[in-house]
Amino acid sequence: MKKLIIALLVCLLIACAASSLALDIDVAALTDAELEELIREATAERSSRQSVHVPMMVNQSPDKYTWYIQDYVGRNAAGFGYTSLGGDRLDKYGAGYLQFVFVTEDGMYLDIGDESMLRQYIVTGQNLAPNTEIKYIFSKDSQGNEYSNLVDFQSLSQIDLTVRRIDGIRCGDPIVFELIPVHPAPDKYTCYIRNYVGKNVLSFGYTSLGGDRRDEYGQANIKLNFVADDGAYLDPENEELLKQYVVTAQDIAPNSEMRLTYLKDSQGNEYSNLIDNQTYESITLYVHKLKFVYPETTGAVPETETEGTRSTAEAAPAASAVADGVVMSYRDVQYRHTGDGRIEIVGYTKAQSSITIPSQIEGKDVIRIAEGAFENCTALKSLLIWADIETIGASAFKGCTGLKEISIPGETTFIGESAFEDCFSLKTVIMWGDPTSIEKNTFKNCSRLTDISLSSSVTTIGESAFENCTNMRDVIIWGDITRIEKNAFKNCSSLDEVSIPSSCRVIEEAAFQGCTDLDTLILWGDTNIGNYAFQGCACLEEVSISSGTAYIGDYAFESCVSLENVTMWGHSTRIGRNAFANCPKLKNVPQ
Numbered sequence: 001m002k003k004l005i006i007a008l009l010v011c012l013l014i015a016c017a018a019s020s021l022a023l024d025i026d027v028a029a030l031t032d033a034e035l036e037e038l039i040r041e042a043t044a045e046r047s048s049r050q051s052v053h054v055p056m057m058v059n060q061s062p063d064k065y066t067w068y069i070q071d072y073v074g075r076n077a078a079g080f081g082y083t084s085l086g087g088d089r090l091d092k093y094g095a096g097y098l099q100f101v102f103v104t105e106d107g108m109y110l111d112i113g114d115e116s117m118l119r120q121y122i123v124t125g126q127n128l129a130p131n132t133e134i135k136y137i138f139s140k141d142s143q144g145n146e147y148s149n150l151v152d153f154q155s156l157s158q159i160d161l162t163v164r165r166i167d168g169i170r171c172g173d174p175i176v177f178e179l180i181p182v183h184p185a186p187d188k189y190t191c192y193i194r195n196y197v198g199k200n201v202l203s204f205g206y207t208s209l210g211g212d213r214r215d216e217y218g219q220a221n222i223k224l225n226f227v228a229d230d231g232a233y234l235d236p237e238n239e240e241l242l243k244q245y246v247v248t249a250q251d252i253a254p255n256s257e258m259r260l261t262y263l264k265d266s267q268g269n270e271y272s273n274l275i276d277n278q279t280y281e282s283i284t285l286y287v288h289k290l291k292f293v294y295p296e297t298t299g300a301v302p303e304t305e306t307e308g309t310r311s312t313a314e315a316a317p318a319a320s321a322v323a324d325g326v327v328m329s330y331r332d333v334q335y336r337h338t339g340d341g342r343i344e345i346v347g348y349t350k351a352q353s354s355i356t357i358p359s360q361i362e363g364k365d366v367i368r369i370a371e372g373a374f375e376n377c378t379a380l381k382s383l384l385i386w387a388d389i390e391t392i393g394a395s396a397f398k399g400c401t402g403l404k405e406i407s408i409p410g411e412t413t414f415i416g417e418s419a420f421e422d423c424f425s426l427k428t429v430i431m432w433g434d435p436t437s438i439e440k441n442t443f444k445n446c447s448r449l450t451d452i453s454l455s456s457s458v459t460t461i462g463e464s465a466f467e468n469c470t471n472m473r474d475v476i477i478w479g480d481i482t483r484i485e486k487n488a489f490k491n492c493s494s495l496d497e498v499s500i501p502s503s504c505r506v507i508e509e510a511a512f513q514g515c516t517d518l519d520t521l522i523l524w525g526d527t528n529i530g531n532y533a534f535q536g537c538a539c540l541e542e543v544s545i546s547s548g549t550a551y552i553g554d555y556a557f558e559s560c561v562s563l564e565n566v567t568m569w570g571h572s573t574r575i576g577r578n579a580f581a582n583c584p585k586l587k588n589v590p591q
Contacts, residue, residue, distance in 0.1 A: 058131060071126075103200075106175055110163065125179050126160065128159045128181055139272075155184035156184050176197075183255050188219065196283075197249060207352065212224075219260065219275055226287050260277075333357060338367075342367045353381040356383075367391070371394045375395050381404055382403075382405075405426065417442065418444070437460040438466075440464060441467075447470045449469045465489075466489050467490045472492050475489070475495065481500070482505055483505060486509040498520070518540050541563060542566070546569055558581045559581070566580065
């Protein structure tokens with residue numbers, strides 16, 4: 001046997017003749033252990049010499065609908081993409097994004113939010129070959145025009161990258177992972193099951209509001225059932241426990257087809273994101289506990305949750321030990337202590353479709369949502385607020401393109417600028433609170449918002465507050481509004497009726513410009529009307545102007561092509577240049 005081993009070693013050494021391994025070794029004099037070690041070195045040297053990766057040139061994108069997968073092999077894991085606020089590692093492809101799932105050779109969980117950890121790894125393979133095509137379909141507005149940056153469907157959304165540690169240290173047992181390319185989705189009705197075998201349990205999926213572990217497939221999601229070979233229960237909310245396990249098998253093969261059927265409205269039109277039926281509801285994953293301790297732990301694997309207890313790793317730190325301003329995590333959210341002894345929500349722990357904001361953390365009241373806390377969390381569809389939130393910061397939910405509804409608590413007195421800007425799916429806003437103003441850009445570009453009821457406490461509607469809310473039909477103003485600022489309702493093309501209370505002193509420039517369906521305008525008081533305020537309101541038929549109105553601005557009612565009658569109760573109102581230009585049905589043009 002030893003002669004056979006020696007012959008094998010000689011062959012390996014000859015193959016590595018150009019390497020740093022010497023050939024003048026007296027192999028016959030070596031012990032069996034020394035021979036085995038030398039064979040390992042020679043094998044590793046030969047393998048590294050054969051694994052030199054030649055980068056592949058990526059095809060140019062011919063248009064905004066077509067992109068091609070990059071070549072990631074050989075790159076440092078920290079050298080590409082970025083970690084989103086939701087905790088996903090993403091790379092931008094045109095108007096869309098590709099999510100990375102890192103698979104380590106030993107099943108270890110690679111924390112994508114830890115840049116120092118990412119720097120220790122290099123990519124060795126990818127399941128989607130370079131130049132694999134990604135196809136996009138863009139969302140359209142109510143007039144059938146495509147949005148320039150809102151992707152409704154993409155054929156590929158996730159890529160698996162195998163990685164190894166640069167220093168060669170392996171923490172656990174070798175894991176077999178096959179780089180299986182997942183079929184691109186041909187349309188929004190078809191998805192294909194992913195390959196989970198070899199992946200760390202915490203590296204994919206999310207924990208839903210109902211406490212299940214799920215993974216998203218297009219507009220649908222599938223429940224993940226875990227069967228551990230040690231009989232343990234895997235609590236979906238215990239991340240320290242989940243990362244101790246790796247998947248060894250799955251009951252539905254990769255690339256199995258999953259068909260989706262969408263709900264329809266009363267007219268038979270399909271909803272874009274409501275699933276009626278899917279051919280797979282769940283998948284069972286068989287998992288194995290890794291036999292090593294993670295470097296970031298204190299020397300012992302976190303305890304499994306038992307009846308009446310929680311993992312010590314999950315327990316929130318004592319308030320007395322945490323300085324104000326230090327960001328920590330609790331379930332769905334990231335938070336920090338404030339100087340007044342309360343809690344502010346500053347972010348989320350992982351992008352997922354449902355997030356809950358608790359009423360208390362560490363026994364302290366949650367009272368604020370910070371600026372940009374959930375900004376660009378595109379996976380978020382449902383938000384449950386248990387807390388008595390007093391303040392919602394600027395851009396708090398900006399770019400949450402999947403968020404469908406929001407209920408603003410009764411304690412809320414301030415909502416910052418752009419708080420819900422670009423929430424394209426937002427259809428329902430219930431405002432229980434008493435904010436004194438709707439700030440600049442608060443609901444700008446919320447194109448699916450159908451109506452809004454403003455609290456009696458609101459006195460100002462800010463600049464572009466509802467601009468481009470193209471599906472909004474009704475605005476109910478209960479309070480003593482004093483001013484409607486410029487562009488406030490610009491291009492709200494479905495708005496058909498507006499009643500302006502007598503308290504309103506001014507409607508600023510272009511406030512209702514382009515409200516093409518507006519047919520009823522009631523001005524109860526001495527309201528001044530700014531330049532372009534109602535320009536292009538093509539369905540407006542009559543207007544009554546109070547005797548106390550000081551001015552009507554330039555082009556205020558220009559191109560109101562259905563306007564037939566303007567009643568002027570006063571004689572001192574200043575009428576601006578071309579205020580009623582291009583109003584062909586108007587019999588007596590006010591001068």
